[in-house]
Amino acid sequence: TQLLEQSPQFLSIQEGENLTVYCNSSSVFSSLQWYRQEPGEGPVLLVTVVTGGEVKKLKRLTFQFGDARKDSSLHITAAQPGDTGLYLCAGAETSGSRLTFGEGTQLTVNP
């Protein structure tokens, strides 16, 4: 069974600070996704990475997929209160297989 370890589990920072969330596994993933979820809503897909070493940027968010496709990181620059939410990574071992979700990182950005 795949296991995705996500860290930190909780993060509370001030507006304007930078942060990084990590997603690690001993398994190799064919693809890895990052989601953001707000209370009372379903997760919203932010990005999918499929190539080892790939880096994708989404405004102030930078996503990286490890060279060995076992880990990923999400870096947020100059965090804003609107970034507050639960961030989830999810990996698929093979194309078409079900997603395994990480434990989640609850981010709170204080004004």
Added chain:
Amino acid sequence: GAVVSQHPSWVICKSGTSVKIECRSLDFQATTMFWYRQFPKQSLMLMATSNEGSKATYEQGVEKDKFLINHASLTLSTLTVTSAHPEDSSFYICSAKGLGFANEKLFFGSGTQLSVL
């Protein structure tokens, strides 16, 4: 983009009653639907996978007689929590994988908050 509608958004029921949650793909055909359970500020726990026209596959520890899943059409899957008890109170979310989309692409419903009194 593709939309998954989940209904109801929230439900309060008495202990011992059954509750049905619907998950519909509005503009695409969902070959596979997934049902998750989520506790506050925690990740999603996969409960079961359902494929249209066949029996659902349940994860270890999930009682199939307690959580009945029906995927009768390519656009509708239902989860029925039978004889609900307070410990069943949780946030339930569905997701769907659709025909014509990349295999990794999942579309999530907005979730159902179930409170059992």
